[in-house]
Amino acid sequence: MRAAPTILHLDMDAFFAAAEQASKPSLRGKPVVVGGLGPRGVVATASYEARRFGVHSAMPMAQARRLAPNAAYLVPRFAFYRAISGQVMELLGRLSPLVEPLSLDEAFVDLEVGGVADDGASARAAGERLRRDILATTGLTGSVGLAGSKMLAKIASEEAKPDGLVLIEPGTERELLGPRSVRIIPGVGPATGEHLRRAGITTVTGVVEAGEDELVRLLGKSHGASLYLLALGHDDRPVVAERDAKSVSVEDTFDVDLHDRLRIRLEVERLAERCVTRLRGSGHSGRTIVLKVRRYDFSTLTRSETLRGPTDDPVVVREAAARLLDLVDTTGGVRLLGVGVSGLADYTQEDLFAQAEAEARAEARTGAPSETDAPDGAAGEAGGAGEAAGASPAVVAAAGGAASSAAAASPADADAPPTATEGVERRWAPGLDVRHVVHGHGWVQGSGVGRVTVRFEEPTSAPGRVRTFAVDDPELEPADPLPLVPGATGTTGVA
Numbered sequence: 462m463r464a465a466p467t468i469l470h471l472d473m474d475a476f477f478a479a480a481e482q483a484s485k486p487s488l489r490g491k492p493v494v495v496g497g498l499g500p501r502g503v504v505a506t507a508s509y510e511a512r513r514f515g516v517h518s519a520m521p522m523a524q525a526r527r528l529a530p531n532a533a534y535l536v537p538r539f540a541f542y543r544a545i546s547g548q549v550m551e552l553l554g555r556l557s558p559l560v561e562p563l564s565l566d567e568a569f570v571d572l573e574v575g576g577v578a579d580d581g582a583s584a585r586a587a588g589e590r591l592r593r594d595i596l597a598t599t600g601l602t603g604s605v606g607l608a609g610s611k612m613l614a615k616i617a618s619e620e621a622k623p624d625g626l627v628l629i630e631p632g633t634e635r636e637l638l639g640p641r642s643v644r645i646i647p648g649v650g651p652a653t654g655e656h657l658r659r660a661g662i663t664t665v666t667g668v669v670e671a672g673e674d675e676l677v678r679l680l681g682k683s684h685g686a687s688l689y690l691l692a693l694g695h696d697d698r699p700v701v702a703e704r705d706a707k708s709v710s711v712e713d714t715f716d717v718d719l720h721d722r723l724r725i726r727l728e729v730e731r732l733a734e735r736c737v738t739r740l741r742g743s744g745h746s747g748r749t750i751v752l753k754v755r756r757y758d759f760s761t762l763t764r765s766e767t768l769r770g771p772t773d774d775p776v777v778v779r780e781a782a783a784r785l786l787d788l789v790d791t792t793g794g795v796r797l798l799g800v801g802v803s804g805l806a807d808y809t810q811e812d813l814f815a816q817a818e819a820e821a822r823a824e825a826r827t828g829a830p831s832e833t834d835a836p837d838g839a840a841g842e843a844g845g846a847g848e849a850a851g852a853s854p855a856v857v858a859a860a861g862g863a864a865s866s867a868a869a870a871s872p873a874d875a876d877a878p879p880t881a882t883e884g885v886e887r888r889w890a891p892g893l894d895v896r897h898v899v900h901g902h903g904w905v906q907g908s909g910v911g912r913v914t915v916r917f918e919e920p921t922s923a924p925g926r927v928r929t930f931a932v933d934d935p936e937l938e939p940a941d942p943l944p945l946v947p948g949a950t951g952t953t954g955v956a
Contacts, residue, residue: 476566535892634694710801718794747802755797
């Protein structure tokens with residue numbers, strides 16, 4: 462615990478939704494919900510206007526639509542959000558070399574190491590300057606918390622929302638924390654909170670009064686002891702600039718439960734390919750392959766297999782995931798599948814046996830030796846929805862993947878190629894950027910029955926007009942997002 466409030470926590474305000482409102486003038490001041498739009502989609506972010514109706518992150522999208530039927534429901538544009546996040550992280554890096562990102566919109570900063578603050582006054586000045594710089598650079602607002610520890614800095618930023626700054630002076634922690642719910646302490650989730658409630662402990666003061674011995678009895682030695690120290694306001698965790706990834710994974714939730722075993726296997730193979738693409742993109746390999754299956758009754762099963770050495774070979778990961786699937790009973794249907802790789806390393810140890818087996822199978826099928834680059838070629842062709850090279854921006858972001866849309870088809874139609882109209886309509890997901898030869902830049906409000914509705918406006922324009930086109934109109938094309946602030950760099954990218 463520091464004697465000066467030189468740990469800063471930044472949390473951007475309703476980040477995804479705020480970015481959408483900033484880029485779409487007609488949505489400013491109106492409820493906006495960003496997330497998966499399918500029947501089993503989940504809310505990623507809700508604007509403050511939508512939160513007044515009770516909509517919040519992680520809520521099922523169907524429930525959000527019931528609470529706020531007139532809100533704008535948009536698909537996420539993650540590349541756009543990452544570009545804005547990069548601008549924000551660059552501003553944080555100017556304050557200190559010790560910046561610990563927690564997500565795209567949240568980070569800790571050690572102001573003392575950066576030499577920009579050594580007391581409350583200088584810390585507050587740095588925090589206010591940061592807020593002004595973020596607004597000028599991105600057009601968005603962020604809330605800042607300042608304290609002598611990471612836990613208290615995060616609590617302070619929550620108190621500051623939206624668009625504010627709160628500084629907790631060292632020495633006032635006990636007074637501040639005492640009456641708060643025990644859930645405010647990091648590591649106290651719903652299960653631990655309920656366990657403490659049954660023991661009569663509902664506030665931070667109650668935790669302190671219970672004492673360390675009682676907490677150890679209730680929660681175990683490690684958790685109980687750490688919870689007691691945090692309740693006292695003691696948090697010596699440093700700001701860590703490098704947070705090593707522990708695993709890489711991808712998963713899909715299907716609009717309709719999958720029953721066909723072959724279809725399930727194909728989805729697992731597709732997820733394995735996507736996982737390897739992400740694994741390679743992060744510069745890692747891994748030893749342990751993990752399969753996640755959520756069944757029709759919401760029960761979740763995980764199976765894992767540890768290899769002799771780390772790999773980033775798509776054939777190895779795909780075959781390991783297939784072996785794990787053989788261990789799972791999918792009777793009754795599957796609503797979610799996921800494939801992950803853990804035990805990460807920055808080198809690979811090729812699985813020669815798996816490679817030899819793959820070549821032998823290829824030779825048996827074709828009667829000729831397989832080419833050495835066949836596994837990579839297969840990976841490129843089976844890379845999953847939106848990940849194939851050359852896919853248009855809107856195809857990449859649209860839609861929660863082909864898995865969700867294909868899952869709604871009957872088994873007889875599952876392997877049938879989409880019609881021309883279906884292929885085009887899939888591009889026009891609500892919220893994606895488009896450009897028309899005559900009308901210029903706009904965004905998709907909705908599509909269906911062969912038509913797409915577009916509102917033509919830009920971040921710096923007045924709310925624009927709405928026009929409707931045929932989904933195959935040759936003058937309408939997917940587009941990259943426009944910068945939120947004129948002259949700003951780094952805010953454009955594939956949506």
